[in-house]
Amino acid sequence: DTGVSQDPRHKITKRGQNVTFRCDPISEHNRLYWYRQTLGQGPEFLTYFQNEAQLEKSRLLSDRFSAERPKGSFSTLEIQRTEQGDSAMYLCASSPRLGRETQYFGPGTRLLVL
Amino acid sequence: AQRVTQPEKLLSVFKGAPVELKCNYSYSGSPELFWYVQYSRQRLQLLLRHISRESIKGFTADLNKGETSFHLKKPFAQEEDSAMYYCALSGASGAAGNKLTFGGGTRVLVKP
Numbered sequence: 001d002t003g004v005s006q007d008p009r010h011k012i013t014k015r016g017q018n019v020t021f022r023c024d025p026i027s028e029h030n031r032l033y034w035y036r037q038t039l040g041q042g043p044e045f046l047t048y049f050q051n052e053a054q055l056e057k058s059r060l061l062s063d064r065f066s067a068e069r070p071k072g073s074f075s076t077l078e079i080q081r082t083e084q085g086d087s088a089m090y091l092c093a094s095s096p097r098l099g100r101e102t103q104y105f106g107p108g109t110r111l112l113v114l
Numbered sequence: 115a116q117r118v119t120q121p122e123k124l125l126s127v128f129k130g131a132p133v134e135l136k137c138n139y140s141y142s143g144s145p146e147l148f149w150y151v152q153y154s155r156q157r158l159q160l161l162l163r164h165i166s167r168e169s170i171k172g173f174t175a176d177l178n179k180g181e182t183s184f185h186l187k188k189p190f191a192q193e194e195d196s197a198m199y200y201c202a203l204s205g206a207s208g209a210a211g212n213k214l215t216f217g218g219g220t221r222v223l224v225k226p
Binding site for chain 1 (some may be wrong): 118119120123148150157158159160164168201202212214215216217219
């Protein structure tokens, strides 16, 4: 499978713990996006990378959230001091650099904070 | 600001009946509209985009800028069309990198 991959697929953690998720985009895609999806809602944009540069962050991304994309390849999303409200599906997507291209989504990481 | 509204949370139709999923958007510029679909236990995937003007799996969608709508239609629903459908909007190119703004989704259930 050469699509977008995410790891882990599921994560259960206790409130206050730190968690880190990984996303591997399609290899030739320059752009990488993180979205969050809560139950009954559509995905909401969190942040965006073009190569290794983080170019936009949503107001949803509090100071407890940090994302990186070293070397413009895979990306990590870390949540520090998790709260129950962080429980959601975290989706990663990638797209080529050319204009408003289709975004290809990964399977997501489902986070449950107890 | 970008906003996408899907007024129906659930659409239940019989096999062979027409189905129409409504999508309205709010955007001051020239948007690009997409329909994404998520089948059970699968990832979100593109169904169609307005710029390509294709018919995918029998579905079509027309961008109506006057009514700011992008409704999805299929004349004869099939059981395999049962899925979650999301309408999404991408704004102008720029630093935002064409982030997608999604509607809340419509679950389609096609009954035999």
